[in-house]
Amino acid sequence: MGACLLCVNSKSETSMTREKKPIDEWNGESIAPGESRDVTLAVSESYSGMNVEIPLRIQRALEPGPVVFVTAALHGDEINGTGAVRMLAQDETFRLNRGSVILVPVLNLLAFDRHSRYLPDRRDLNRCFPGSTTGTLAGRMARTLFDEIVMRADYGIDLHTAAVRRTNYPNVRGDMGHPDTRRLAESFGGEIIINGKGPQGAFRREACRAGCPSIILEGGEVWKVEPGIVDTIVKGIKNVLRDLDMLDGEPERPDYQVVLDRTTWVRAERGGFLQFHVQPGEVVEKGQPLATNTNLLGRDANQLVSPFDGIVLGMVTLPAVSPGEPVCHIGKLPKGVKPAALRHQRKQDDGFEESVLDELATNVMVVEPNEF
Numbered sequence: 001m002g003a004c005l006l007c008v009n010s011k012s013e014t015s016m017t018r019e020k021k022p023i024d025e026w027n028g029e030s031i032a033p034g035e036s037r038d039v040t041l042a043v044s045e046s047y048s049g050m051n052v053e054i055p056l057r058i059q060r061a062l063e064p065g066p067v068v069f070v071t072a073a074l075h076g077d078e079i080n081g082t083g084a085v086r087m088l089a090q091d092e093t094f095r096l097n098r099g100s101v102i103l104v105p106v107l108n109l110l111a112f113d114r115h116s117r118y119l120p121d122r123r124d125l126n127r128c129f130p131g132s133t134t135g136t137l138a139g140r141m142a143r144t145l146f147d148e149i150v151m152r153a154d155y156g157i158d159l160h161t162a163a164v165r166r167t168n169y170p171n172v173r174g175d176m177g178h179p180d181t182r183r184l185a186e187s188f189g190g191e192i193i194i195n196g197k198g199p200q201g202a203f204r205r206e207a208c209r210a211g212c213p214s215i216i217l218e219g220g221e222v223w224k225v226e227p228g229i230v231d232t233i234v235k236g237i238k239n240v241l242r243d244l245d246m247l248d249g250e251p252e253r254p255d256y257q258v259v260l261d262r263t264t265w266v267r268a269e270r271g272g273f274l275q276f277h278v279q280p281g282e283v284v285e286k287g288q289p290l291a292t293n294t295n296l297l298g299r300d301a302n303q304l305v306s307p308f309d310g311i312v313l314g315m316v317t318l319p320a321v322s323p324g325e326p327v328c329h330i331g332k333l334p335k336g337v338k339p340a341a342l343r344h345q346r347k348q349d350d351g352f353e354e355s356v357l358d359e360l361a362t363n364v365m366v367v368e369p370n371e372f
Contacts, residue, residue, distance in 0.1 A: 018211045021152045023067050023100045026058065034062040043144050044110065044137065052110060057089045057103040065099025066154040066244050070237055072104065074126050074158060074203055076111025076118075081159025081217070083225035084233035099246045102149060110141075115223065117163065127199060129206040150207045155184060156214030157240060158204050159233060161222055167363050168314040168329075169281035170219035170232045170356060173198065175205075176259060180213035187243035188215065188236040189252050192311060193259045194331065221317065221363065228359040256345050260331040263313060267324050268293055270302050274319040274327065277369050280360040282312045283339045283346075289369040290328045293321065303369070309333045311342075317363050 024031050026039040040053040070088070072081025085105040088094050106112045108125050119125055123138035130150075131142025150156065162168040171192040174185040185193045198205035204214040217236060220229035241247040268274075272293040278284055284306045293302045304327055314329035321327065333339065 018151060020067075020154075021147070023058070023060065023102075023152050026056075031058050031060055033060050033064070035060055041144070041148055043141050054104065054106060054109050058100065059094075059096060059103070060100040061096035061098045061246070063098035065097075065246055067100045067102065067152055068155045068157065068241065068244070068246070069102040069104065069149050069153040070157045070159070071107045071149070071203075072159040073106040073112050074108050075124075075160065075163075075222075076106070076108045076114060076116050077164065077222040078117070078159075078161040079112075079222070080161050080220045080224065080226055080229045081233060082106055083230045084159060084237070087230065087234055088237065095248075096241070096246050097248060099244070101241070101246075102153060104149065107145060108141075117222075126203055127201040129201055129203050130210065146206065146210070150203075150210055150212050150214075153207075153212050155180070155240070155244070156204065156207050156212055157184070157188075157237060158214060158216045160216050160218045161220045161224075161229075162218065162314050164222050165318040166314055166316050166326075167221045167280055167360055168218045169312065169360060170217065170229060171313055171331075172215055172217055172236070173204075174213075174215035175208060178208060178213060181208060181215060183243070184213060184215045184240055186257065187240050187251055188217070189239040189254055190217070190232070190236060191254060191257060192313070192331065193257060194263060194313075195259055195261050218314075220360070226359065228356040232356060255349050256342075258311070258331075258337065258342070259334065260311070260313075261334070262332040264307065264330055264332075265326040266290055266304050266307065266328045266330060267326055268304070268321040269323060270300075271322045272296075272300070272302070272320075274316070274321060276315065276319075276364050276366050278312050278315075278328065279364060279366050280312055280315055281356065283310075283333075283342050284312060284330065285309050285339045290330075292369065304328070306330055309337075309339050315364065319365075 031037045036059040042051045044052040082105045121137045128138040128142040130146040132139040172190045173194045174181045175197045176195040207214040220226045239251040242251045274291045277289045288306045310330040313331045
């Protein structure tokens with residue numbers, strides 16, 4: 001693996017002891033070593049009293065080994081991961097050497113059916129884990145998903161996109177103070193890793209606390225299956241499985257990785273209409289113009305600039321903003337990492353990051369600041 005540009009030393013939460021559920025039994029049926037099976041998991045009930053069941057693919061190798069879950073659409077409108085999981089589920093060449101995978105294309109079916117981030121009760125399922133058997137709709141769903149998926153697994157990968165009217169440059173997020181989580185984050189093979197445990201009640205945070213080290217991948221927009229993002233996800237999942245000796249081949253290691261400890265949203269100071277000067281994934285310098293905000297006739301310009309040397313992790317795709325609305329999500333470069341050096345490193349690499357940059361750039365109109 002290439003040199004990591006930053007090593008972090010944050011402390012991780014103490015994991016809870018747990019008793020794993022077996023991977024070989026679902027709904028009273030056995031899944032033998034070497035077998036793949038499509039199963040369903042009842043997670044709730046509809047208004048008509050019908051079971052709400054999510055589909056899963058369980059794939060087992062002949063040899064025992066780790067169990068890895070791969071989940072998508074925890075927020076029902078975030079379906080780039082769904083496209084990636086479907087691709088793996090349909091790939092007849094995807095065969096494990098050891099261990100098992102749990103592939104879940106849609107975790108939050110009630111929100112998915114509504115093309116929404118949220119459940120019908122307006123709760124964010126990704127703030128409700130590990131859940132409760134006697135709580136709200138969201139809490140009960142969370143408890144079932146946690147018990148039936150997380151409690152069978154040794155590792156987890158959860159797939160996300162940006163929220164509505166935003167896009168994200170692909171980045172992995174995980175608690176880099178936890179050795180096993182760090183291993184997952186680095187082996188995924190992405191350019192950018194954001195260090196953090198995640199919010200209270202988040203799926204990956206509670207999975208880690210329960211003894212199942214987990215990471216998330218953020219990339220792209222809602223309501224889309226974007227080819228560059230899907231390719232990034234599929235490559236990353238296979239990298240993790242290869243690093244765990246579950247899949248043939250060597251992981252594709254990047255020449256460099258940047259671990260970010262601090263990120264911030266640059267927000268609009270005034271209401272108006274934006275013209276962007278950067279694109280998702282772009283390396284920026286302190287004071288560099290990010291966007292210019294004007295009235296609808298292009299007057300009364302107000303320029304937003306980067307607060308530090310960093311990387312554009314995400315940005316809005318809707319140019320109309322009110323005061324205080326987020327415009328650009330900037331990750332601060334580690335001490336000693338210069339923007340020029342990072343740009344040079346990208347050019348020396350295989351060009352994959354550049355192809356994703358170009359694809360995401362089509363979602364926003366980017367102009368030079370001096371064009372005003």
